Amino acid sequence: MSDSYLASLFSLDGRVALVTGGSSGIGRAVARALARAGARVVVVARGEDALVATVDELTAEGCSAAWVRGDLSTRAGVRAAAEEAAAVFGEPDVVVSSAGINLRPPLGETDDATWDATMAVNLEAPYLLGQRFGPGMAERGFGRLIHVSSQQAHRAFVSSGVYGVSKGGLESLARSQAEAWSSRGVTANTLVPGFVLTPLNARLQSDPARVEALAARTMVGRNGLPDDFAGAAVFLASGASAYVTGQSLFVDGGFSAH
Ligand SMILES: NC(=O)c1ccc[n+]([C@@H]2O[C@H](COP(=O)([O-])OP(=O)(O)OC[C@H]3O[C@@H](n4cnc5c(N)ncnc54)[C@H](OP(=O)(O)O)[C@@H]3O)[C@@H](O)[C@H]2O)c1
Secondary structure (H helix, E strand, O other), X not given: OHHHHHHHHHOOOOOEEEEEOOOOHHHHHHHHHHHXXXXXXXXXXXXXXXXXXXXXXXXXXXXXXXXXXXXXXXXXXXXXXXXXXXXXXXXXXXXXXXXXXXXXXXXXXXXHHHHHHHHHHHHHHHHHHHHHHHHHHHHXXXXXXXXXXXXXXXXXXXXXXXXXXXXXXXXXXXXXXXXXXXXXXXXXXXXXXXXXXXXXXXXXXXXHHHHHHHHHOOOOOOOEOHHHHHXXXXXXXXXXXXXXXXXXXXXXXXXXXX
């Protein structure tokens, strides 16, 4: 009885999901969660080895998964990856934009190339994917756009300069996408991590004192792990979140709450 109730809320059976950055860190954990909840999942990134390893892992667990190699740093790259991904299992019902870069020069040292690269991957790619898939989702009456932003969308932090600007834009993008399509069953929301132990911040992790200090800033008392995003991602991808749209969901151990 409880299984069928939970399935009616959260099952992703019959859904197709596209997860950018699904070969590493948070994206990989989200791809696995969506696949284990029943979705057929296409992961998109540049590095083939990590893509293959991810899909092999999911397939070994009995999930349906495929990979598409794509570079989301150019408009042409995003558009090509979107078409290739949609050709695998069909048009996606769920699009998760987890691919992101943090080049980290402080704002005063930022050059045009850093601005362009950051905005292209972190903000323009999610926008273009929304433009490509949002209208079709609205026509079909169901869709889920899920973005991954950052504490830096809300506060300047660790001197990452324009990274925070891109993430602030991303949360605004989710609100505008929500405004555009929510009346036709398409929600758009953002997951907001704290400090999560992934390859993205390998350099920061090499300083144990910084890692410890960041953990101490949470209420839970530890830094985030990719699997901390599994439940929130399934919720935002599922029917259960139909009345949740334009929101930022902090999955950060309470980092932002004090
Ligand atoms: N880790 C944290 O503490 C933290 C905190 C706040 C927000 N976030 C956000 O969470 C998201 C995931 O980060 P993560 O920590 O999981 O990072 P990660 O482990 O470095 O994963 C990043 C993913 O994005 C892909 N990617 C990067 N550039 C790409 C491009 N040009 N085209 C296609 N794919 C690209 C990477 O694959 P390839 O390199 O093979 O392309 C990889 O799959 C990012 O948006 C990040 O900003 C992370």
